Amino acid sequence: MQIITRQAPDKPLTVTIEYPEYTESVRGLVKRIESFDISFSAFSDERRMHIAMSDVYYLENVDRKVFLYTKSDVYRLDSSLQELGKIIEDSDLVRISRTCIMNVSHLTEIKQLKNSHLEATLDNGEKLIVSRKYLRDIKRRF
Numbered sequence: 001m002q003i004i005t006r007q008a009p010d011k012p013l014t015v016t017i018e019y020p021e022y023t024e025s026v027r028g029l030v031k032r033i034e035s036f037d038i039s040f041s042a043f044s045d046e047r048r049m050h051i052a053m054s055d056v057y058y059l060e061n062v063d064r065k066v067f068l069y070t071k072s073d074v075y076r077l078d079s080s081l082q083e084l085g086k087i088i089e090d091s092d093l094v095r096i097s098r099t100c101i102m103n104v105s106h107l108t109e110i111k112q113l114k115n116s117h118l119e120a121t122l123d124n125g126e127k128l129i130v131s132r133k134y135l136r137d138i139k140r141r142f
Contacts, residue, residue, distance in 0.1 A: 031090030038087060042068050042075030051075060053091060057106050057122050059084065061099040071124045096120065096138055097131040110138070 008014075015033055019026045038053045057069045059081065066077040066084070077084075081101060084093075092105040102120060109121040110130075118130035118138065130138050 028090055035088070035091035038091065040068055040075075040077060040079075042077050044073065044075050049075060053088075053093065053103070054105065056093065056103050057124060057126060058096075058103060058128060059093070059101040069126070094134075094137050096128060096134050098133075100128060102128055102130075102138075104138070 017026065017030065017033075035053060039050045040053070040056065042049050042051050051068060051070065055070045057071060059077070060067050060069065061081050066079055066081060068075040068077055081095075081099070084101065085095070088094075088101065092103050093101050094104055096102045102122075106122045106124070107120055108123050111119045111121070113119055113129075116132050116135075118135060120128045120130055120138070122128070
């Protein structure tokens with residue numbers, strides 16, 4: 001693989017992928033690059049904010065409301081985790097329980113717990129529990 005970068009001051013960010021054959025790895029690469037452009041429309045008090053996917057640490061469903069957690073702030077979303085599942089396919093966001101989706105790019109440590117669960121530690125010190133049902137996904141991604 002060859003990576004070429006060059007600055008083009010008067011042009012928008014453009015990524016060109018050349019490949020001899022369209023394979024699963026090429027498809028995955030395209031999906032990952034597309035995910036960098038995803039942002040979430042969230043609420044903080046009554047203000048609407050746009051939060052980049054890279055700033056998301058995790059999303060959690062609490063009492064039928066979805067909350068988006070960044071390094072130090074919490075926002076409310078109007079979407080369900082099920083709706084978000086389609087948007088986050090092939091991104092760094094991965095479901096770790098029925099009520100939680102975590103950004104693996106902020107994951108620093110995974111520790112095995114006694115009950116076949118995992119404890120995931122994020123780079124802001126936050127600890128999340130990965131349930132047994134989602135162990136394969138998180139181990140594959142980490």
